[in-house]
Amino acid sequence: MSTGKWNFIIGVSLLLTVILLIGCSTTPGKIKVKFGSKNDSTTSSEEQETSQSTPSYSKPQVQQPEIVFFTSDLTKITSGEHTALNWNVTGATKVSIDQGVGTVNSQRGSKEISPTADTVYKLTATNSAGSVTKTVAVTVTEPGPVTSHLPPPSEPSYTPPPSTPSPSTLPPVISFFSASPSSVITGGCSTLSWLVSGATAITINPGGIVAAASGSAPVCPAATTSYTLTATNAAGSVSSIATVTVTAGPPPGAPPVINSFSASPGSVTTGNCSTLSWNVSGATAVSINQGVGAVPASGSTSVCPAATTTYTLTATNASGSVSSTATVTVGAAPPPPADAATCEQALFDAVNALRVADGKPALTRNSYMDGLCRTHAAYMAAANTLSHDNFLDRANLIRTNIPGTNPCAENVLQANIPCDATFMAEMWHGSAGHWANIRNAAYTISGMGIVIDGGGKIWACQLFAGP
Secondary structure (H helix, E strand, O other): OOOOOOOEEEEEOOOEEEOOOOOOOOOOOEEEEEEEEEOOOOEEEEEEEEEOOOOOOOOOOOOOOEEEEEEEOOOEEEOOOOEEEEEEEEOOOEEEEOOOOEEEOOOEEEEEEOOOOOEEEEEEEEEOOEEEEEEEEEEEEOOOOOOOOOOOOOOOOOOOOOOOOOOOOOOOEEEEEEEEOOEEEOOOOEEEEEEEEOOOEEEEEOOOEEOOOEEEEEEOOOOOEEEEEEEEEOOEEEEEEEEEEEEOOOOOOOOOEEEEEEEEOOEEEOOOOEEEEEEEEOOOEEEEOOOOEEEOOEEEEEEOOOOOEEEEEEEEEOOEEEEEEEEEEEEOOOOOOHHHHHHHHHHHHHHHHHHHHOOOOOOEEOHHHHHHHHHHHHHHHHHOOOOOOOHHHHHHHHHHHOOOOOOEEEEEEEEEOOOOHHHHHHHHHOOHHHHHHHHOOOOOEEEEEEEEOOOOEEEEEEEEEOO
């Protein structure tokens, strides 16, 4: 039996493009179709199976049409967003989609839609032998709440999903409520952080803070203080306590005290970030060099240096200044295995060949962008799904660490071993969005990263940038 081959690729720049590519075996059997989509906040992938069988008949006759696939780039969107319906039909003389879409291309195509409510779309394929149908549902949700709070310093970022308030039979749940640091010197500050679900009202006292479901707030108590978070809904109230212990600070006329200043982790590979954390008491001004600038007396911030960097925190009051340093060591990302490195270069060369054939200058490969690509390829392999998650972070890192760059774009794909660079490049070439990134003369440098997982899947990412 001949083997089937499918590939699935996604491209993004300031506009993101999603395509579906299918390869089928010549021997009748089951065809597995993999598809996915990407917008600023959502990635999804699904699988569906259709069956082919060799028709058996004694005389020529017209067969009913076959709907190879009928999918939506996104099966769940927020109100006001767009998605696209995609289809591939064989043997039809007419293809139509309800819900106001109407008659469409009878073979394959794509149609942008923007439903305002949950909608089921039905595709009908017709010929003289009859009609067949297939449906796809798109769920529409209202935009979630916007919060200006930063995520807790030591907790993962969390945004509650949008929901329609309704009476609850259970009291709220306080996942956590903490103070960091839990001990400060007189004049110092701590940060309260919390995560609550199922509440209609949240307050923190003392202070009378009216809180969102998740967030953080600085507090600077003059003495040891226990803060109580109370979460309430129709079923009742629950509470949690976080205590900030205050000890004697420096005597009047003394310089500030830097209680702590650190970088975690202290060592990263190219393209990754570290978190600076600090706590200062008795200062009227606190700042960190290397472009960080003025900061509060306690807090944390993320830094993503391109090379080993020493950060200096300076605390000042009327009596003088004190400083402390924290170093983030940046090492080169480990080289990919030989087979992945060979595939990277082959795909990079194949893409350049397409550019040159189109009359555009070849791209120059950039090792820093290679590292960003390999990190994202590993991320996709671990999640087992294609995505452009955190693309804007990669774009900002390129602009920050490669002087003179501005526009950025990204293509990704997933294929199977053995590495066929020409075939993979042609898949990008065959997609309007991916080809637009490749042939854009504004891009002059590029990175390529490939990870081959244990199942033999090739996960590839290519970044583009220019002045």
